[in-house]
Amino acid sequence: MDNQRLILFIVFSFSLLLLWEAWQDKHTPPPPAVTATNAPASTSTPPVPSQGLNAPAAAPAQTGFTKGARAVVETDVLRATIDADGGDLRQLQLLTYRETETRNEIFTLFEEDPTQPYLAQSGLLGKDLPTHRSVFQLNPGTYRLTRGASQVEVPLVWNDPATGVRVEKTYVFKRNSYEIALRTRVINNGTQPVDLTPYYQFTRHSGAPRGASFFLHTFTGPAFYTDAKKFQKVTFKAIQEGKAEFEKTADNGWVSLVQHHFVAAWLPEGSVKREYYARALGNDLYSAGVILAEGTLAPGQQKVFTVPLYAGPQTQKLLEAAAPGLDLARDYGWLTPLAFPIYWSLAKIERFVGNWGWAIIILTILLKLALFPLSAAGYKSMAKMKKLTPRLQQLKETYGDDRAKLHQAMAELYKTEKINPLGGCLPILIQIPVFIALYWVLLAAVEMRGAPWLGWITDLTAPDPFYILPIIMGITSILQVKLNPQPMDPMQAKIMMIMPVAFTVMFVFFPAGLVLYWIVNNILSITQQWVINKQVQDGGKLASGKA
Template sequence: MLWENWQKETAPKALDSTATSTKNDISNINAPIIPTINKQAVIQQDAKKADGALVDGAQINVTTDLVHAVIDADGGDIRSLSILHYQDPVDVKRHLHIFEQTSNHTYVAQSGLVGTNLPNHKSIFSFAANNYALAENQNKLVVPMSWVDEETGIQVTKEYIFYRDSYKIDLTYHLTNTGKLSIPLQAYFQLLRDGKIPDGESKMVHTFTGPAIYTEASKFTKLDFHKMDKGDQTYPKTANDGWVAMVQHHFVSAWLPNNGAKREFYAEALGNGLYRAGVILPEGELKPGSSTSFTVPLYAGPQIQKTLTALAPGLDYVVDYGWLTPISGPIFWALQKIHGVVGNWGWSIVILTMFIKLMFFPLSAKSYQSMAQMRGLAPKLQRLKETFGDDRQKLHQAMMDLYKTEKVNPLGGCLPVVVQIPVFISLYWALLGSVEMRQAPFIGWIHDLSAPDPFYVLPIIMGLTMILQTRLNPTPPDPMQAKVMMIMPVAFSIFFFFFPAGLVLYWVVNNILSISQQWFITRKHEAAQAGNAKR
């Protein structure tokens, strides 16, 4: 935790927009994209939008059973997308927004065609209605908008298709060429976002926010905003498969083109704290008198793993468990299975923690047996300390001789614990990264396992359990170590005030089970020692 926060505090600040002006107008969010697939292609310019600000046009409001979207006629962008089944973490009366354009936050989905006299994310589209709503008897909702260039005879219909019970939105382009010239087609699909972490996210818990690119060759590549500022972020530039996304805690947006066609990925800092990541797709040639259509899906919603897995290869990687994914994945699978039986995520955490503690009981038993032995040696170690005083060299030598005589390994209590650490850290990340915990109630006052305990009951209980554990452990011979061990429960309790309740619940259950196991083994060892002493 300290390392992650130190990195964030000491990371380079975002470059000012003047520092990125060397990219010419590509640093502007309304600037042309000049892909390497066809360096001669240029998106038409619009001088009145050269300041880099998003321009508001007429808007379309779209409502389905899961989302409410706002599409702007200026560029046909999705400027707002709220998730109706999730609350904003700061204002619970407001729906959570994935896409949003406000004075404090910019996050939109954009698309367009590359080439002269073709519509891009700066072009003005027209539409027939301002409001669309998914009716009860409908399974999909089509929202069309049109653009025409009378000079070249190019007619374009940009069509968003929303589906019932789905966060996937299909974007379809229909093009007709009534002119006399053949038009080479390339389409781009990008996500524009500022570098701010989502509102309500705890600074004590580090989660990734930023772009990500996936290809079969390079797999999942996260892009760091600070590296993008410096222009030294590496990622796959071209591939015949893959997708581009913007990731944040529990939610993701991603353009998901079909595999097979060559594509180019791009990601860059635009200045003023804005970043974009996208993909460019070749769509053949539009000959005179012909028509063509192509579709690219957009997913914008929660990181529900089974949904992501079904949508595109590798999309489930956005639920990022880091290098412990091979362990965290099966742990979350087990958690889901338990939830399918008990129907409550809080009790599922309790039961899963019990199963894991039971599985590691043999290792824990060895650890606690070693601690019990060390606890029994405490009086002898204290006498050695009194005998040798400040002569630390002789004291350490005498302690080593005592360990050999008593056949006690001072590290015996640590090594079994070290083996278990990856599993429990994996469980930590599985709970932290699972959107299923969001707004999931447990008991009484806990209505959201992904939010901190509102009355700090669980962190206080966790602190008390840590104090009990400290008293069960052998007292360190070094006074400074002993003081540190006494301070740790208080420090951890303060940290856990800001942790999600689901994580604190896991630690509380783990501590209670550990105390029970340690107390039982310690008493058993002491009874055996007492029996040997009588003989």
């Protein structure tokens, strides 16, 4: 198998794998509702409310939830809605981001859609303590971050006259920050000690986020992090089947819900003991959270504990600053060791040129230069093979169907001409991981979301709206095939010409940034290959490492 066929085969196989994953994710039937017979309620997990989003484990979850007094918070980067019923964070919009399909609409991360809700909840375990179904006192209205202020606070209060326990929950929003601090103050004015066991969770449907592409499969679901087990992704399917594997107890770490380009994470601080959980609620709803052990509060005492909530883009710097390991939510796949330096280089170039599209082009040129000696060796081998094509065809006509004699004659010809037909395979194989790593970088980089390049390309993470780049990519791929040795088998030759067309169709749905990389790489490869072919055909010799 020559080099071009090898690289096309590998990339084609990789593309088919992505399509298969997307098809599987799209066509998997929704899981059945959970009942008490197949998912008994755990005594250690947060209580399941009798109404609202999380229905009792013995009955299917209801799709609606109660509404109470509401506070709308507006900062320079966020717009949030907090409901007094449960003290939930019911809606969260990221003001500087737009929806993929409707560019004029602000991107919404949390929302209380009746059929596909996604919200952040918190409460306290134990008898006569407020959960995410309890009603708090809240002054409704709009809370704005005023000019000159560094933060804005939204207080909620819950009182139990019978026990003398008072709970104050305060959301703290900061300027230019996607981190929301949830400060809880518990005052025990009663006569009995109170066990402080707060919990923080996300409740979400299992569907992909709006605007997700069928052809680009990305992970959506809970993820946990601990120092011992590091980043642990959990699929909704695994939760439904009771096969979710992650570290359940630790004195460190966090819980999150990951989706393409964005992440929400409860980030407990310090070394307080934690218990992590994930469970199916029925009706395609799931919860994932963490329970903290804050000790016992004696009568007459009070205690304050704060847990930050990061809810925003998977920007490298912001994730690294928010919590240890949170940057792993930005998933580069199994080629992370290679993908991270590629992104680092890309970000440095973008900072210099001020445009992600030109940064991709420059990075492609630099990668091509770095791999130049290896690719030159591969192209030289292909050029020699192409020069031998007429003689190989003569051998095929001479020996006909006697494949043993044909292969022996071909081996002798290769030996005489000092050609290794597989000599260029290794150099090409080395370039494959670079392509795949760059694919994940361009797919994961939220910094490119909405980033324009040139003219009609207004978002490098979205497909080319006019299909111009995929068509150019297809043309350059056909030119590459023409420069390669043609297979002696007519059927193989036809397949070689069909594959660029198939690539063109698939790349119509790929991010414009990735197609741009592929085009530039093709153009550079065609130039290098043409020069080498010409030198070999003219009988010239290539200096080591030079075309």
